[in-house]
Structures are given as C-alpha cells and as structure tokens.
Amino acid sequence: MDFFEFLKKFPDERAVISHFIQIRYSGRVACHHCGSIKVYQKNERPKVFHCADCLNTFSIFKDTIFENSSTDLCKWMYAIHLFLNGKKGISGYQLMREIGVTYKTAWRMLKQIRLAMGNIENQEFIDTVIEIDETYIGGKPRKGKDNDDDDMPKRGRGTKKTPVVGVIDRENKKVHAKVAKPNKEGKKLTGKQLLEIVNQVAKTPLLVMTDEFKGYNVMKRTNHVHLRINHIESFASGIIHTNNIESFWATLKRGIIGVYHQLSAKYLQEYVNEFCFRYNNRSHKNKTNPNMMNALLKQAVLA
Ligand SMILES: [Zn+2]
Structure with a gap:
C-alpha cells in the first residue's frame, strides 16, 4: 500500500x-x-x-x-x-x-x-524442516565502542550478552524466537532452556538443523532427527545449514543497533516480537503483504 x-x-x-x-x-x-x-x-x-x-x-x-x-x-x-x-x-x-x-x-x-x-499464540511447526540457532544481543556498553570488531576476547557464547533462541520453519518461512533468561546457576544458556523454547513450536518429530554448539546435544533426548553443520568446515552441506535463521538474526541485529544497549531484557523480547511479526507476515520476493x-x-x- x-x-x-x-x-x-x-x-x-x-x-x-x-x-x-x-x-x-x-x-x-x-x-x-x-x-x-x-x-x-x-x-x-x-x-x-x-x-x-x-x-x-x-x-x-x-x-x-x-x-x-x-x-x-x-x-x-x-x-x-x-x-x-x-x-x-x-x-x-x-x-x-x-x-x-x-x-x-x-x-x-x-x-x-x-x-x-507479540500478541499471538505459539504457532506449531508441522511436517517440515526446522533450523535452530541462538544469538547474543546487547549487554552493558563497554568502555569505548561496543561493536563486533573490537578486541574484547569474549563474544557470543560465554559473554554477558542476552541469549535469544530462534526456531525457523524453513518450508513455510515462519520464525519463533524467545529471549532466554539466565537460569538459577547463572549459566547463560543450557540445553534445557533450548529445548523448552523448541518444544513450544515443535511438538511432533521434525528434521532439525543446528550447528555444533554442545547445548544441542539435548536433541538426543527427543524424537527429532538431528543434523549438524560444522561451521569451521563450511556453512552449508546440501540441505544441512542454518542459513535462514542466521539471516533472520542479521536483520534483527541491524534493526536494533543503537537502541538495545539502552534497554532491558524485558524490552528485548518486544523487539524480537516485532521482527518475528514482520518476518512471519511479509510476502516473499520483496512484495509487501497487503x-x-x-x-x-x-x-x-x-x-
Ligand atoms: Zn447487550
């Protein structure tokens, strides 16, 4: 319009x-x-x-x-x-x-x-291929600039940033993403937390793609068929990749640059919902969905 x-x-x-x-x-x-x-x-x-x-x-x-x-x-x-x-x-x-x-x-x-x-019931991903991945966002601004090319030793897993877990239905191009709150032991992201979020949308056995993060070992305890891509060797091996969820993270991160460092984890979920809504309701091939x-x-x- x-x-x-x-x-x-x-x-x-x-x-x-x-x-x-x-x-x-x-x-x-x-x-x-x-x-x-x-x-x-x-x-x-x-x-x-x-x-x-x-x-x-x-x-x-x-x-x-x-x-x-x-x-x-x-x-x-x-x-x-x-x-x-x-x-x-x-x-x-x-x-x-x-x-x-x-x-x-x-x-x-x-x-x-x-x-x-954000006012939606959890969707259910049925009879499809899903990609699961996590990303880390925000954290307290550090001295100097807080960007991706500084020389701080720790980024991503193991830092003070807030983890977000995303599940994408690759065939229907729908995404579900949740901020994972730190658990009682203070660990940032556990297999249990990952599984909780995945279970919200994947209730029946599916074909699941992840990277090699050890948190995904928890998939062994499910009925899903789990395939992993080793990102050190390559980013895709045939159908085994997590490219869709990674491109969603890229859009999300570009969108919240400059705002998130001032916001709490509570607001982060609202921003994540915003990007999920746009992704889930857009038309493909660059046309706006009427x-x-x-x-x-x-x-x-x-x-
Ligand atoms: Zn009446």
Missing part, C-alpha cells in the same frame, strides 16, 4: 472505524456484555455503540491497543502503516515528525504496536 492508496482507504476516522468493525466483528458488531446484535452506533461518537437489549454502552476499541488513546485514528493507522513497511520499523522521533504528535505519544504508540505484534496491516489489527485486540 503506498501513501495514496492509504489515503483512499482511510480518508477519515469513520473509515477507520468501519474497517476495524470488519476486522474485529466480521462486519457485525455484537454487544460486549450480552452478545446481542441489536446495537446502535452513536452518531456523534461513532466508535461507541449502545445495546438495545441490555442498555450497555461500549467502545469498539475496548480491550485493544487503542483503548486509552485520544490520538486521531487516522494517525494511528498511518503509524502502523509506516512501522510495518519499514524493514527496521520507525523510531519515536521519526514518527513524531511524520504524524505531528509529541515524542511521548509517538513512543507510546510504538510500544502499543509492538504489544500487538494483509499485513489487517493481521496487525486482528492482533491489536488483546482480550
């Missing part, structure tokens, strides 16, 4: 409200209290409905990311549009300038959009 298509689709708040009614209620609003469809839209406040059966009055945005916001709905839609279309999203300052709101409002809107992006915005609006309903 380009800017002009956007304008046609959402010329005013009423258009946004009609669109949201399609998404949330499949076009037919029902009372939140009694379920009756004898409901009437208030003329002066079109997002508010009144129920003729139980006399309840409710907003169609109750229990959504928009609930407590007084920001214009067209600005909300445009914010979502910009955030989904940018490969790396959009910063609070950019959004502030684009839609004419305060920084605080822009920041809050982005936080709410990320909340919707349903990406609708997918986001569906997930904007929180209860």
Whole structure:
C-alpha cells in the first residue's frame, strides 16, 4: 500500500472505524456484555455503540491497543502503516515528525504496536524442516565502542550478552524466537532452556538443523532427527545449514543497533516480537503483504 492508496482507504476516522468493525466483528458488531446484535452506533461518537437489549454502552476499541488513546485514528493507522513497511520499523522521533504528535505519544504508540505484534499464540511447526540457532544481543556498553570488531576476547557464547533462541520453519518461512533468561546457576544458556523454547513450536518429530554448539546435544533426548553443520568446515552441506535463521538474526541485529544497549531484557523480547511479526507476515520476493496491516489489527485486540 503506498501513501495514496492509504489515503483512499482511510480518508477519515469513520473509515477507520468501519474497517476495524470488519476486522474485529466480521462486519457485525455484537454487544460486549450480552452478545446481542441489536446495537446502535452513536452518531456523534461513532466508535461507541449502545445495546438495545441490555442498555450497555461500549467502545469498539475496548480491550485493544487503542483503548486509552485520544490520538486521531487516522494517525494511528498511518503509524502502523509506516512501522510495518519499514524493514527496521520507525523510531519515536521519526514518527513524531511524520504524524505531528509529541515524542511521548509517538513512543507510546510504538510500544502499543509492538504489544500487538507479540500478541499471538505459539504457532506449531508441522511436517517440515526446522533450523535452530541462538544469538547474543546487547549487554552493558563497554568502555569505548561496543561493536563486533573490537578486541574484547569474549563474544557470543560465554559473554554477558542476552541469549535469544530462534526456531525457523524453513518450508513455510515462519520464525519463533524467545529471549532466554539466565537460569538459577547463572549459566547463560543450557540445553534445557533450548529445548523448552523448541518444544513450544515443535511438538511432533521434525528434521532439525543446528550447528555444533554442545547445548544441542539435548536433541538426543527427543524424537527429532538431528543434523549438524560444522561451521569451521563450511556453512552449508546440501540441505544441512542454518542459513535462514542466521539471516533472520542479521536483520534483527541491524534493526536494533543503537537502541538495545539502552534497554532491558524485558524490552528485548518486544523487539524480537516485532521482527518475528514482520518476518512471519511479509510476502516473499520483496512484495509487501497487503494483509499485513489487517493481521496487525486482528492482533491489536488483546482480550
Ligand atoms: Zn447487550
């Protein structure tokens, strides 16, 4: 959707409200209290409905990311549009300038959009090939620059950075990624933690690709068929590789450069969710998925 298509689709708040009614209620609003469809839209406040059966009055945005916001709905839609279309999203300052709101409002809107992006049940990867890998992000900024080509001896496994575990369904191009919290013994990432995250999406036996990290020895205790690529020798051996999940990590890391070092592990999961959403809802071959915005609006309903 380009800017002009956007304008046609959402010329005013009423258009946004009609669109949201399609998404949330499949076009037919029902009372939140009694379920009756004898409901009437208030003329002066079109997002508010009144129920003729139980006399309840409710907003169609109750229990959504928009609930407590007084920001214009067209600005909300445009914010979502910009955030989904940018490969790396959009910063609070950019959004502030684009839609004419305060920084605080822009920041809050982005936080709410990320909340919707993470508002999904775990998917299940069935009858497919999965790649599992971990990456390490952030950590306290060190003296001088904290980048990948400094001469600090420890990077990745064994450092103070936060581990993130990712599982990709190679055939359906879907990703599941979770921040792994340090366990009680203070070890950063154990086989048990890896397995917990993998089990969230891989409930039936699958063909699993990993690298040689010893944490993946835990796969022996599962029914998965486990193949490993030795990255010291090569990055791929026929179908044995983890290239898809590695390219996801590259996009994630490029996207959060400059923001994550100021954020806690709690926020890191929100950023990971953001990149998972974009990956899982994009169309391939560089075309924007026209349903990406609708997918986001569906997930904007929180209860
Ligand atoms: Zn009712």
